[in-house]
Amino acid sequence: MLQGAMDGPSERNEFIDTLTAGLKQMILSSEIERGNCTISVKLENLSDFIAGIVKLGDLDLVSIHASDERQAREVFRLYTIFSMPASKFITIVTDVDPAKPSFKSLTPIVYAANWYEREIKDMFGIIPEGHPDPRSLVLWDSWPEGTYPLRKDFTWNTKVSPVQTPYPFRRVDGEGVFEIPVGPVHAGIIEPGHFRFSVAGEPIINLEIRLGYVHKGIEKLSEQMSYNKGVSLAECISGDNGFAHAIAYCQAIEDIADVDIPARARYIRTILLECERLYNLFRDVAGINLVTGFNPGAQYAYSMQEEMMQLNDFLTGSRFLRGDARVGGVIRDFGKDDLLKIKEKLDKFKEDLDILVDMDTRMPSFLDRTKTTGVITKKIAKDLDFVGPVARASGIDRDVRRDHPYAAYRDVHFDVIIKQDGDVHSRYLVKVGEIYQSMNIVAQLIEKMPDGPISISIDNVPEGKIGFSLVEAPRGELMHWILSGKDKPFRHKIRDPSFNNWLAIEQAAIGFVGNIVPDFPLINKSMNLSYSGNDL
Amino acid sequence: MMFKMLKNGVLKKGIITTRYPKVAIEQSLRCKGMPFVDMTKCTKCEDCATACPVNAITVTDTVVVDLGLCIFCGACERVCAQDAMKLSREIELASKNREDLKVKY
Numbered sequence: 001m002l003q004g005a006m007d008g009p010s011e012r013n014e015f016i017d018t019l020t021a022g023l024k025q026m027i028l029s030s031e032i033e034r035g036n037c038t039i040s041v042k043l044e045n046l047s048d049f050i051a052g053i054v055k056l057g058d059l060d061l062v063s064i065h066a067s068d069e070r071q072a073r074e075v076f077r078l079y080t081i082f083s084m085p086a087s088k089f090i091t092i093v094t095d096v097d098p099a100k101p102s103f104k105s106l107t108p109i110v111y112a113a114n115w116y117e118r119e120i121k122d123m124f125g126i127i128p129e130g131h132p133d134p135r136s137l138v139l140w141d142s143w144p145e146g147t148y149p150l151r152k153d154f155t156w157n158t159k160v161s162p163v164q165t166p167y168p169f170r171r172v173d174g175e176g177v178f179e180i181p182v183g184p185v186h187a188g189i190i191e192p193g194h195f196r197f198s199v200a201g202e203p204i205i206n207l208e209i210r211l212g213y214v215h216k217g218i219e220k221l222s223e224q225m226s227y228n229k230g231v232s233l234a235e236c237i238s239g240d241n242g243f244a245h246a247i248a249y250c251q252a253i254e255d256i257a258d259v260d261i262p263a264r265a266r267y268i269r270t271i272l273l274e275c276e277r278l279y280n281l282f283r284d285v286a287g288i289n290l291v292t293g294f295n296p297g298a299q300y301a302y303s304m305q306e307e308m309m310q311l312n313d314f315l316t317g318s319r320f321l322r323g324d325a326r327v328g329g330v331i332r333d334f335g336k337d338d339l340l341k342i343k344e345k346l347d348k349f350k351e352d353l354d355i356l357v358d359m360d361t362r363m364p365s366f367l368d369r370t371k372t373t374g375v376i377t378k379k380i381a382k383d384l385d386f387v388g389p390v391a392r393a394s395g396i397d398r399d400v401r402r403d404h405p406y407a408a409y410r411d412v413h414f415d416v417i418i419k420q421d422g423d424v425h426s427r428y429l430v431k432v433g434e435i436y437q438s439m440n441i442v443a444q445l446i447e448k449m450p451d452g453p454i455s456i457s458i459d460n461v462p463e464g465k466i467g468f469s470l471v472e473a474p475r476g477e478l479m480h481w482i483l484s485g486k487d488k489p490f491r492h493k494i495r496d497p498s499f500n501n502w503l504a505i506e507q508a509a510i511g512f513v514g515n516i517v518p519d520f521p522l523i524n525k526s527m528n529l530s531y532s533g534n535d536l
Numbered sequence: 537m538m539f540k541m542l543k544n545g546v547l548k549k550g551i552i553t554t555r556y557p558k559v560a561i562e563q564s565l566r567c568k569g570m571p572f573v574d575m576t577k578c579t580k581c582e583d584c585a586t587a588c589p590v591n592a593i594t595v596t597d598t599v600v601v602d603l604g605l606c607i608f609c610g611a612c613e614r615v616c617a618q619d620a621m622k623l624s625r626e627i628e629l630a631s632k633n634r635e636d637l638k639v640k641y
Binding site for chain 2: 225228229231232233300303306307310313314315316317318322323331332352
């Protein structure tokens with residue numbers, strides 16, 4: 001999947017070589033496979049080791065998750081994954097004794113570890129000692145204490161009896177400070193999520209988000225489903241990012257089986273991934289126009305989204321691109337006519353979008369509303385590990401398509417759109433820029449489209465191996481991590497970009513220059529995060 | 537500026553949606569509709585039932601497809617060695633009763 005197979009032996013220990021002697025001593029064992037480094041560290045050294053390596057360089061946290069390996073090894077295992085800019089991943093493996101399920105919290109060192117550790121606590125009952133916010137995160141309030149759904153002794157169809165426990169929200173006290181609770185049921189019948197604003201007059205002092213109302217147990221369910229059926233499950237994780245999820249799942253399995261899929265399959269996957277990005281981004285642009293009160297612009301962009309979804313329907317028979325991904329390739333081949341139609345449509349979209357962007361970026365009412373609203377500074381974006389267009393609008397140069405190329409992204413040229421201001425307007429510009437880049441990518445792919453088969457069958461997926469894949473979904477970096485079991489995943493960890501970026505909404509609402517409550521819908525639309533993707 | 541957008545954009549585009557159900561919907565050629573079983577070809581091998589990710593197919597003397605569960609993924613069509621299972625173009629499947637969604641062949 002990744003670069004590295006061609007790397008010579010001189011590069012093999014590159015990462016470990018840069019470590020100080022003290023850090024090297026902490027390493028129990030290390031293994032390098034296809035350029036990716038797996039390091040085993042003792043539990044008591046974990047936080048010191050990570051503190052040491054994050055100081056060394058530009059590491060982005062990809063995931064921290066646990067797995068219940070008590071049957072095979074009599075331990076819980078913690079996997080901490082970092083990505084390095086040079087197309088490499090570092091996985092730090094630590095064993096946790098089931099008799100004393102706790103570890104020293106990494107959140108004080110890597111701020112982005114916050115939600116991951118709370119998730120581990122909820123799902124496995126492994127306590128992050130010294131975590132600044134030990135409240136529950138992913139499970140609903142009435143989930144009984146001491147029941148940990150991702151442990152292997154919890155069968156997937158267990159029914160638990162609810163115990164009423166109120167969630168301790170952060171309170172802001174003071175004269176004239178009021179709380180505005182919003183949700184979980186919203187006016188627009190969107191997905192459920194609770195927002196609690198603390199306000200003094202109109203300015204927002206604090207915003208706290210409570211999610212998890214649609215927690216579905218996807219990771220547990222996936223452990224019961226064979227690989228071929230799991231593709232359908234992955235498609236359902238977050239409705240409008242379904243194809244990206246399905247491809248991430250397939251790539252993880254292809255990584256375990258160590259196979260390369262045919263070139264034509266890679267190209268078709270990439271075209272469909274970009275089709276998915278396009279309709280998502282058209283909708284986001286429409287949403288921002290709508291909330292600024294510019295309805296003609298919104299309807300105009302919505303009509304482009306509709307046309308894009310009709311194109312998806314024409315190509316695959318599904319407006320949401322369902323049912324076209326499979327392990328080992330894709331299901332449907334495209335003829336010359338199909339590719340021609342995509343090209344025609346995209347050329348037309350380009351003209352249409354030019355008109356809208358030209359108008360938006362010159363209209364005072366639009367600029368007044370979007371500029372300096374919901375600012376996320378680069379430091380916050382880096383510290384809290386935001387991904388996707390949200391991070392790129394705050395000056396973070398990070399895009400999986402370029403940094404860790406998958407599918408056919410290695411074969412195309414495109415720019416990663418970066419803006420520095422971090423406000424709603426920057427996010428608008430990044431999203432618009434990405435639409436143009438997507439069209440550009442699809443045009444190049446159609447030009448270069450290779451002939452050949454569109455899938456290969458993968459019969460043997462070895463047991464006990466780790467497969468890992470990153471995909472740049474429309475909302476940002478999406479991860480699927482699979483530890484293989486017998487014909488189905490033993491542990492399947494999914495990290496949707498929304499999981500990283502929900503904290504961005506909290507930060508943006510408090511803001512840098514003081515936002516008011518009516519700014520919130522705009523901030524929300526400018527990110528347009530998925531509840532379902534977060535509430536696995 | 538606004539005039540330009542109205543003239544070149546909104547007005548030129550016209551209406552791009554269909555007034556369904558007053559006007560019949562234009563189905564895509566690759567439209568995935570209700571699974572249809574050709575019982576003259578079916579050998580009741582149960583391959584489709586095994587492949588179905590949502591367990592919507594029950595094979596006994598008859599084949600029952602529960603459209604309340606079906607996600608129209610086409611896995612059954614792909615595994616069918618006899619070419620008996622096919623996704624049809626039938627998409628108007630609404631029913632007032634859940635039992636009616638169980639289609640028996």
